[in-house]
Amino acid sequence: MKNIYVLGAAGSIGLQTLEIVEKSNEELNIIGMSLGSNDVLNQSIIDRFPNVEIICLRNQKSLKTFQDKYPNIKFVFSDQGLIEIAKYPKKGIVLNALSGSAGLRPTVAAIESKKDIALANKETLVMAGDIINQLIKMYHVDLYPVDSEHSALWQTLRGEDQSDIEKLVITASGGSFRDLSREALNDVTLQQALMHPNWSMGDKITIDSATMMNKGLEVIEAHHLFGLPYQKIETIIHKESVVHGLTYFKDGTVKASLSLSDMRIPIAYALYYPKRHVYESSLELTNLSFQPMDFKRFPLLELAFYVGKQGGLLPTVMNAANEAAVKLFLKEQIKFLDIEKIVMDTVHQFENKMEPTLDEIITTDELIQNHILLTYGKR
Numbered sequence: 001m002k003n004i005y006v007l008g009a010a011g012s013i014g015l016q017t018l019e020i021v022e023k024s025n026e027e028l029n030i031i032g033m034s035l036g037s038n039d040v041l042n043q044s045i046i047d048r049f050p051n052v053e054i055i056c057l058r059n060q061k062s063l064k065t066f067q068d069k070y071p072n073i074k075f076v077f078s079d080q081g082l083i084e085i086a087k088y089p090k091k092g093i094v095l096n097a098l099s100g101s102a103g104l105r106p107t108v109a110a111i112e113s114k115k116d117i118a119l120a121n122k123e124t125l126v127m128a129g130d131i132i133n134q135l136i137k138m139y140h141v142d143l144y145p146v147d148s149e150h151s152a153l154w155q156t157l158r159g160e161d162q163s164d165i166e167k168l169v170i171t172a173s174g175g176s177f178r179d180l181s182r183e184a185l186n187d188v189t190l191q192q193a194l195m196h197p198n199w200s201m202g203d204k205i206t207i208d209s210a211t212m213m214n215k216g217l218e219v220i221e222a223h224h225l226f227g228l229p230y231q232k233i234e235t236i237i238h239k240e241s242v243v244h245g246l247t248y249f250k251d252g253t254v255k256a257s258l259s260l261s262d263m264r265i266p267i268a269y270a271l272y273y274p275k276r277h278v279y280e281s282s283l284e285l286t287n288l289s290f291q292p293m294d295f296k297r298f299p300l301l302e303l304a305f306y307v308g309k310q311g312g313l314l315p316t317v318m319n320a321a322n323e324a325a326v327k328l329f330l331k332e333q334i335k336f337l338d339i340e341k342i343v344m345d346t347v348h349q350f351e352n353k354m355e356p357t358l359d360e361i362i363t364t365d366e367l368i369q370n371h372i373l374l375t376y377g378k379r
């Protein structure tokens with residue numbers, strides 16, 4: 001039996017993880033989880049997993065009600081509660097499915113308490129990839145990707161020698177607006193942006209897919225996960241989301257990893273690793289298409305390559321600007337194309353600093369996000 005901690009259990013990845021655990025015939029066992037601010041959903045999740053030992057609630061307000069109702073569970077709350085779960089003194093793997101920069105500190109805390117990580121929170125690596133890589137070496141823990149493209153690449157790299165890799169290719173569906181020209185993007189709505197053609201995901205990542213920022217974050221994530229320079233990481237448009245990642249080797253061989261666009265596959269791969277579990281899924285191969293990436297159409301992807309190569313605090317700045325801009329777009333306070341503009345302006349105005357500490361990264365993230373929310377948000 002493997003012990004699991006699920007951070008972000010009430011989100012899209014979290015709920016799919018809970019489903020995998022329920023169907024695992026007790027091979028997987030949840031020790032702790034963090035929930036969101038919807039108490040009806042929270043209640044239904046707790047009722048499905050009454051033996052969980054520690055639960056983090058988003059807010060303090062319902063803490064007493066839940067604590068009285070479930071006296072055998074330890075309830076904690078807010079950011080500090082996430083750290084308590086990460087540090088809970090029982091061995092296990094932490095599946096981090098938090099959204100945005102909030103995922104960074106709990107990842108660090110979990111590594112420091114010698115827990116392996118299944119990482120769905122790509123922002124952790126975008127902001128602090130160098131520090132995370134040092135920490136996982138120092139504490140001898142493993143970090144497994146739970147991002148479909150990176151899970152695919154990880155699978156193509158199993159048993160391979162790093163020095164044999166020519167390049168990695170990450171596929172991109174193109175998101176909700178892939179068939180629209182840049183001019184047509186002026187008037188798109190939030191509802192349109194939230195309709196992803198292939199994947200059902202959380203709001204933030206769905207918007208990030210439409211701006212191609214998601215692919216940019218994934219390029220930086222791949223750089224840190226697989227230890228390759230940006231010159232060896234490429235992206236390609238693949239509308240069907242069947243091929244998730246390809247590795248080109250120096251002998252001319254290319255290995256690709258294919259599956260349905262179903263996040264339960266990469267989640268379970270990370271949780272069961274190194275074993276594979278049984279999952280009924282039939283993939284039909286029909287008319288797969290590939291097109292070169294258009295950096296003019298998706299300038300945020302080009303920016304991400306630039307920012308990744310610069311390193312230092314710049315990836316944190318780009319990520320923070322994007323996170324705040326997406327929050328404003330989700331509240332319909334800015335237009336879709338404003339996201340790009342805010343991110344690009346913020347990155348170009350920032351004076352970079354190399355080798356930042358974890359505290360500097362977290363402080364910069366907060367400063368940039370607050371600045372954007374105050375400057376562009378409607379009060």
Ligand code: MG
Pocket residue numbers: 147148149150218
């Ligand atoms: Mg992905």
